[in-house]
Amino acid sequence: MNKIIEADIVVVGGGPAGVNAAIAAGRSGAKTVLIEKYGFIGGMSTAALVYPWMTFHTTDGKQVIKGLAQEIIDRLMAMNASPGHLRDTVGFVNTITPYHPEIYKVLAVDMLKEAGVKLLFHSFVDHVETVDNRIQSVQLTSKSGRIDVKGKVFIDTTGDADLAYLSGAPCLQGRDGDKLTQPMTMKFRMRGVDLVVVKQYMIDHPDEFYKKTPIDELADLPLSGVLGYYKHWKEANLPINRDQVLFFTGPEADEVLVNTTRVQGFDGTNVEDLTEAEELGRKQVLMVAEFMKNNLPGFEKASISSVGAQIGIRETRRIDGQYALQVADVVQGRHFEDVIARSGYPIDIHDPSGKGVTAAWVEGDGAYDIPYRCLLPQKIENLLTAGRCISTTHEALATTRLTPSCMATGQAAGSAAGLAVKHGIQPAQIDIAELQSVLVQDGAVLK
Numbered sequence: 515m516n517k518i519i520e521a522d523i524v525v526v527g528g529g530p531a532g533v534n535a536a537i538a539a540g541r542s543g544a545k546t547v548l549i550e551k552y553g554f555i556g557g558m559s560t561a562a563l564v565y566p567w568m569t570f571h572t573t574d575g576k577q578v579i580k581g582l583a584q585e586i587i588d589r590l591m592a593m594n595a596s597p598g599h600l601r602d603t604v605g606f607v608n609t610i611t612p613y614h615p616e617i618y619k620v621l622a623v624d625m626l627k628e629a630g631v632k633l634l635f636h637s638f639v640d641h642v643e644t645v646d647n648r649i650q651s652v653q654l655t656s657k658s659g660r661i662d663v664k665g666k667v668f669i670d671t672t673g674d675a676d677l678a679y680l681s682g683a684p685c686l687q688g689r690d691g692d693k694l695t696q697p698m699t700m701k702f703r704m705r706g707v708d709l710v711v712v713k714q715y716m717i718d719h720p721d722e723f724y725k726k727t728p729i730d731e732l733a734d735l736p737l738s739g740v741l742g743y744y745k746h747w748k749e750a751n752l753p754i755n756r757d758q759v760l761f762f763t764g765p766e767a768d769e770v771l772v773n774t775t776r777v778q779g780f781d782g783t784n785v786e787d788l789t790e791a792e793e794l795g796r797k798q799v800l801m802v803a804e805f806m807k808n809n810l811p812g813f814e815k816a817s818i819s820s821v822g823a824q825i826g827i828r829e830t831r832r833i834d835g836q837y838a839l840q841v842a843d844v845v846q847g848r849h850f851e852d853v854i855a856r857s858g859y860p861i862d863i864h865d866p867s868g869k870g871v872t873a874a875w876v877e878g879d880g881a882y883d884i885p886y887r888c889l890l891p892q893k894i895e896n897l898l899t900a901g902r903c904i905s906t907t908h909e910a911l912a913t914t915r916l917t918p919s920c921m922a923t924g925q926a927a928g929s930a931a932g933l934a935v936k937h938g939i940q941p942a943q944i945d946i947a948e949l950q951s952v953l954v955q956d957g958a959v960l961k
Contacts, residue, residue: 516653516659516660516661516662517658517659517660517661517662518661518662518663518664519547519632519634519661519662519663519664520545520663520664520665521544521545521546521547521632521663521664521665521666522539522544522545522546522665522666522667522935523536523539523544523545523546523547523665523666523667523668523669523928523931523932523935524546524547524549524652524663524664524665524667524668524669525539525546525547525548525549525668525669525671525928526549526639526652526668526669526670526671526672526676526677527549527550527557527670527671527672527673527676527677527901528548528549528550528552528555528556528557528622528633528635528671529556529557529558529559529671529673529901529920530556530557530558530559530901530917530920530921530924531557531671531673531900531901531902531920531921531923531924531927532548532550532557532669532671532672532900532901532924533548533555533556533622533625533626533921533924534582534583534586534900534920534921534922534924534925534928535669535671535900535924535925535927535928535931536548536626536629536631536669536928537582537625537626537629537631537925537928538582538924538925538926538927538928538929538932538956539629539631539669539928539929539931539932540626540629540630540631540928541629541932541956542928542929542931542932542933542935542936543932543936544931544932544935544936545630545632546629546630546631546632546928547631547632547633547634547663547665548626548631548632548633548634549634549637549639549652549654549663550633550634550635550637551636551637551638552635552636552823553635553636554619554635555618555619555622555623555626556615556618556619556622557673558673558826558827558917559613559615559618559917560615560616560618560619560823561822561823561824562701562822562823562824562825562826562827563615563701563702563703563771563820563821563822563826564701564826564917565612565613565615565701565762565764565765565771566610566611566612566613566738566739566762566764566771567610567611567612567613567917567918568602568607568609568610568611568859568916568917568918569602569607569608569609569610569611569858569859569916569918570583570584570587570599570609570611570918571599571607571608571609571858572608572858572876572879572880572881573607573608573858573860573875573876573880574608574880575608575609576858576879576880576881577599577959578856578857578858578880578881578959579855579856579857579858579918579919579921579922579959580957580958580959581922581925581953581956581957581958581959582921582924582925582956582957583918583921583922583925584957585957586618586621586622586625586921587599587611587613589621589625590613590614590617590618590621593617593621595613595614595617595618595621595765596611596612596613596614597612598611599611600612600736600738601735601736601738602738602739603732603735603736603737603738603739603740604724604738604739604740604741605724606724606741606860606873607858607859607860608858610738610739610762611918612738612762612763612764612765613765614765634654634656634661634663636656636657637654637655637656637661638654638655638656639652639653639654639672639676639677639680640653640654640655640680641653641680642677642680642681643662644681644682644894647893647894647895648894648895648896649665649668649677649681649894649896649897650664651663651664651665652665652668652677666896666934666935667896667897667898667931667934667935667940667941668681668896668897668898669897669898669899669900669927669928669931670833670897670898670899670900670903671899671900671901671903671924671927672903673827673830673901673902673903674782674783674827674830674831674902674903675830675831675832675833675899675903676831677897678831678833678891678894678897678899678903679831681894681897682893682894683833683834683891683892683893683894683897684833684834684891684892684893685831685832685833685834686831686832686833686834687781687783687830687831687832688829688866688908689866689908689909690908692866694779694866694867695781695782695828695829695830695866695908696828696829696863696864696865696866696912697755697776697777697778697828697864697865697866698776698777698778698780698782698791698795698825698826698827698828699773699774699775699776699777699795699825699826699828699864700775700777700792700795700796700798700799700821700822700825700826701771701772701773701775701821701822701826702771702772702799702802702803702818702820702821702822703769703770703771703772703818703819703820703821704769704770704772704803704806704813704816704817704818704819705766705768705769705816705817705819706768706815706816706817707768707769707770707812707813707816708768708812708813708814708815709737709763709767709768709770709812710812711811711812712737712740712810712811712812712813713732713737715811715812716732716737716740716742717729717732717733722742722743722744722745722746723740723741723742723743723744724741724742724758736763737763738762738763738764739760739761739762739763740759740760740761740762740763741758741759741760742758742759743758743759743810744757744758746759746805746809746810747759747805749809750805750809752801752802752805753801754774754775754776754798754801754802755776755778756774756775756776758774759772759774759802759806759810760772760773760774761773761774769819770816772802772803772806774802775795775798775799775802776798776864777791777794777795777798777825778866778867779866779867781830782827782829782830783830783831788825791825792824792825795825796821799818799821800818803816803817803818828864828915829902829908829911829915830902830903831903832902832903832904832905832906832911833891833892833899833903833904833905834891834892834905835887835888835889835890835891835892835899835904835905836887836888836890836891836892836905836942837885837887837888837905838888838905838906838907838910839884839885839888839904839905839906839907839910839914840906840907840910841861841874841907841909841910843882843883843910844860844861844874844876844882844910844913845861845874845875845876845877846877846878846882847876847877847878847879847880847881847882848882848883849883849961850883850884850885851885851946852885852886852887852946853883853884853885853886853950853960853961854884854885854886854889854922854923854926854930854949854950854953854958854960855883855884855919855922855923855925855926855958855960856881856882856883856884856922856959856960856961857881857882857884857913857914857916857918857919857922858876858880858881858882859876859913859916859918859919860873860874860875860876860913861873861874861909861910861912861913862912862913862916863909863912864912874909882913883960884904884914884919884922884923884926886926886930886946886949887905888904888905888906888914888923889904889905889923889926889927889930889941890905890941890942891905895940895941895942896934896940896941897941898927898930898931898941899927900920900923900924900926900927900928901915901920901923901924902914902915902920904923922958925953925956925958926949926953926958929949929952929953929956930944930949932952933945933948933949933952
């Protein structure tokens with residue numbers, strides 16, 4: 515007989531969205547369980563080395579994501595594990611937020627436990643029991659056997675909409691037509707990089723780099739990231755379908771995080787595709803690291819210091835929810851009466867089949883609203899989503915997928931679940947004004 519665990523709120527997936535959802539749910543007073551397949555917290559931020567977090571601000575520097583996300587940053591800063599929000603010297607966005615992933619793993623668990631959340635690591639949801647369009651329980655495979663986790667409200671923060679899909683909620687994947695998704699990237703770190711030499715080379719060869727930051731300003735700013743080396747990359751002619759090198763500095767003084775590999779044409783929800791993507795991604799890491807060491811000034815003594823535990827995934831399934839955020843909503847900076855989060859990150863589509871990246875900037879005040887309806891699936895009444903799998907178009911997902919946005923929708927989902935439990939109703943029935951009041955009281959920015 516399966517072991518049974520009962521809770522008010524069950525959060526599946528311990529990435530940034532799941533962490534914030536579970537903390538918000540736990541702080542509401544509801545009995546909360548967080549389920550995570552790895553033995554640590556952080557999702558793409560830790561398992562796939564996604565770094566830095568970007569961005570909590572609009573392109574003109576107004577911070578539009580705060581709340582729990584800012585509380586995490588403040589506590590990381592107090593632990594000397596983040597410098598806070600820094601000027602983005604690449605210039606793609608206004609600010610980036612470096613952090614130390616190993617310390618974030620520990621801090622997140624501390625905050626979850628402070629909120630009274632029960633953690634279940636090394637646990638994989640493989641079945642969902644649904645009756646009359648309501649989830650009754652999720653079934654886990656674990657080292658200690660099968661476990662049934664029962665709940666009143668469930669939150670899908672798996673990134674891949676696993677819970678929604680298994681429950682029977684309608685889901686979509688990829689772009690219209692061919693269903694191709696944004697490429698995967700195997701990220702890695704290098705130590706032994708002379709960043710003084712790198713910065714001087716950027717100043718001396720400005721045409722080799724993408725940057726909006728003027729050269730005279732760059733000379734006085736700490737180097738946070740580099741995008742370019744067009745000449746070097748073109749001459750190397752590596753079998754990687756990308757047109758430039760991208761890396762970010764830190765967290766150590768001689769360290770960079772490289773975001774340059776590109777694995778295309780694979781389905782991140784297909785285990786055979788994932789297996790092949792992992793193999794190709796790790797081979798690309800070795801190629802890119804060798805290229806950088808042999809060709810880029812400042813990398814002569816550099817070496818690989820770590821590689822992601824898994825390949826980084828930008829896009830898989832998402833729910834077909836009660837409202838799908840549209841490109842026009844983002845670009846026009848549209849406002850919604852049921853806003854539960856805002857974001858200033860532009861649409862940033864890594865081409866599913868080509869070399870480039872397509873960007874579209876947010877107009878108006880530089881931020882757009884994410885409506886509560888994007889968190890609500892069709893058909894399944896006691897389910898919320900947050901993070902990468904909320905309801906958007908393929909194009910709009912290219913902004914909502916970024917970590918700060920995921921943190922914000924996670925906090926909103928956890929707070930909404932807490933209200934649903936408190937009032938004994940379903941998530942779609944809660945008073946939006948009450949939810950917004952709770953979020954603002956907890957530091958969220960909604961206007």
